[in-house]
Amino acid sequence: MNGDFSPDTLRAWGGAAVERLARYFETIESRPVLARTTPGELVAQFPPYAPEDPEPWEAIERDLDRLVEPNLTHWQHPGFMAYFATNGSVPGIVGETLAAGYNQVGILWRTSPASNEMEQAMVRWLANFVGLPADFDGQLADTASAASLIALAAAREQAFPDVRKTGLSGQPPAVVYASEMAHSSIDKACVVLGLGISGLRKIPTDAEHRMQVDALEAAIAADRAAGRKPIAVVATAGTTAVASIDPLPEIAALCRKEGLWLHVDAAYAGAAASLPEKSPLFAGWEEADSIVWNPHKWLFLPLECTGLFFRRMERVRRAFSVVPTYLETPEGSAGVREYMDYGIQLGRRFRALKAWILMRTFGSKGLRERLRSHIDLALQLEERLRREPDVEILAPVLFSVVVFRFAPAGLSEPERDALNQRVLEAVNRDGRSFLSHGVVKGKYALHAAIGSLRTEERHLDAFLDSLRSGRALAETVKSSTP
Numbered sequence: 021m022n023g024d025f026s027p028d029t030l031r032a033w034g035g036a037a038v039e040r041l042a043r044y045f046e047t048i049e050s051r052p053v054l055a056r057t058t059p060g061e062l063v064a065q066f067p068p069y070a071p072e073d074p075e076p077w078e079a080i081e082r083d084l085d086r087l088v089e090p091n092l093t094h095w096q097h098p099g100f101m102a103y104f105a106t107n108g109s110v111p112g113i114v115g116e117t118l119a120a121g122y123n124q125v126g127i128l129w130r131t132s133p134a135s136n137e138m139e140q141a142m143v144r145w146l147a148n149f150v151g152l153p154a155d156f157d158g159q160l161a162d163t164a165s166a167a168s169l170i171a172l173a174a175a176r177e178q179a180f181p182d183v184r185k186t187g188l189s190g191q192p193p194a195v196v197y198a199s200e201m202a203h204s205s206i207d208k209a210c211v212v213l214g215l216g217i218s219g220l221r222k223i224p225t226d227a228e229h230r231m232q233v234d235a236l237e238a239a240i241a242a243d244r245a246a247g248r249k250p251i252a253v254v255a256t257a258g259t260t261a262v263a264s265i266d267p268l269p270e271i272a273a274l275c276r277k278e279g280l281w282l283h284v285d286a287a288y289a290g291a292a293a294s295l296p297e298k299s300p301l302f303a304g305w306e307e308a309d310s311i312v313w314n315p316h317k318w319l320f321l322p323l324e325c326t327g328l329f330f331r332r333m334e335r336v337r338r339a340f341s342v343v344p345t346y347l348e349t350p351e352g353s354a355g356v357r358e359y360m361d362y363g364i365q366l367g368r369r370f371r372a373l374k375a376w377i378l379m380r381t382f383g384s385k386g387l388r389e390r391l392r393s394h395i396d397l398a399l400q401l402e403e404r405l406r407r408e409p410d411v412e413i414l415a416p417v418l419f420s421v422v423v424f425r426f427a428p429a430g431l432s433e434p435e436r437d438a439l440n441q442r443v444l445e446a447v448n449r450d451g452r453s454f455l456s457h458g459v460v461k462g463k464y465a466l467h468a469a470i471g472s473l474r475t476e477e478r479h480l481d482a483f484l485d486s487l488r489s490g491r492a493l494a495e496t497v498k499s500s501t502p
């Protein structure tokens with residue numbers, strides 16, 4: 021037999037898949053947030069070879085029930101509080117489905133005018149949504165990690181205009197600066213770009229976890245004095261551990277004075293710049309050379325959709341454009357935007373479609389209301405945690421993240437760390453919530469981020485209940501330990 025399955029089969033299987041997802045969302049609360057799978061348990065259940073003969077759809081359905089759904093960690097569960105949420109909202113799911121079906125491969129403008137021009141429009145919508153000035157242009161990248169790599173490649177190109185030809189050999193060692201709280205994607209970018217980890221200076225932070233600008237200035241001066249070449253500063257607006265914001269205006273002024281590229285990593289918090297009451301926290305980011313924030317984190321889109329914004333896109337083009345003969349087109353030669361020239365990927369997905377559907381169906385107002393409701397819930401959670409015995413809040417709650425720990429008097433710091441680790445394990449075993457952890461100024465910290473579209477006040481009740489039993493259990497384990 022040749023060819024694809026028929027459109028009627030698409031109707032049947034597609035209908036069944038949509039029905040399955042609807043049921044999944046109807047029952048999501050009854051499932052433990054964190055999968056209870058043990059490592060290797062699932063892979064052992066797959067036969068070693070793909071089937072020789074076609075299998076019926078019903079067999080797939082059975083295995084979705086048996087193998088897949090029990091082993092999912094439910095990112096859209098109302099009790100999901102780990103890391104930063106990523107939502108498969110209804111508009112996001114529909115947009116993803118359509119994008120898969122249309123299967124546009126955005127190599128060139130002509131390989132998908134719809135994808136190309138909708139992406140240009142969505143970059144504008146998203147920039148407008150968070151109040152970035154009109155001279156920001158950009159693209160929809162896959163992840164913030166790849167986006168920061170692209171931005172730092174453009175910074176490297178600006179600092180070493182011959183780098184494409186000669187690489188970095190014979191050049192003074194290049195240095196990028198970021199705070200000690202910056203995301204590991206910046207370390208990875210420095211590795212990939214040939215700067216090495218030794219080319220990344222981690223600048224200390226103040227009591228509120230913000231980069232210390234005097235330390236940054238001193239580090240730049242020390243590197244220049246030692247013959248190294250500072251090229252860029254990465255400021256974080258919404259750090260991964262505590263959602264703190266580096267002092268953007270001061271860092272921007274320093275970058276201007278020093279002639280350095282400023283990249284702002286607002287992967288999680290960027291969406292909150294759409295709220296008038298939060299936008300002052302982002303003052304200064306409009307001076308950046310590049311900014312990244314993720315609609316796939318706190319703007320209710322499923323992976324992947326990252327907004328990467330640039331002033332003066334031609335600087336990115338200089339870093340990335342390689343046009344072989346077979347990809348030359350009259351439109352390209354006439355200057356149409358060819359996204360392959362602005363990053364690593366050649367083929368690119370139709371990411372704009374889900375952003376377009378999301379922004380039209382929720383509306384900017386609806387999106388802002390949802391962001392506000394998460395911030396309100398986080399503030400409620402903070403207040404309620406403060407009433408719990410021995411709880412210490414480890415960072416100001418600027419957005420939807422509460423970072424805290426139990427710090428009973430009479431326990432040493434290592435004992436407190438161990439207690440909080442046990443609490444984390446117990447809460448995650450309980451199944452009603454999923455927390456993650458971090459280390460904040462050397463202390464083991466519990467990280468609760470509100471971001472699921474399904475979280476309501478009653479889920480805070482459930483979380484606190486599970487936290488109290490988790491703590492009781494953690495104390496028992498301790499007291500039964502000799």
Ligand SMILES: Cc1ncc(COP(=O)(O)O)c(C=O)c1O
Pocket residue numbers: 103104162163164165166203205256258259260285286287288314326
């Ligand atoms: C501040 C920050 N930057 C970058 C990232 C990486 O995001 P992505 O998974 O889109 O690469 C994260 C992830 O949580 C983050 O918190």
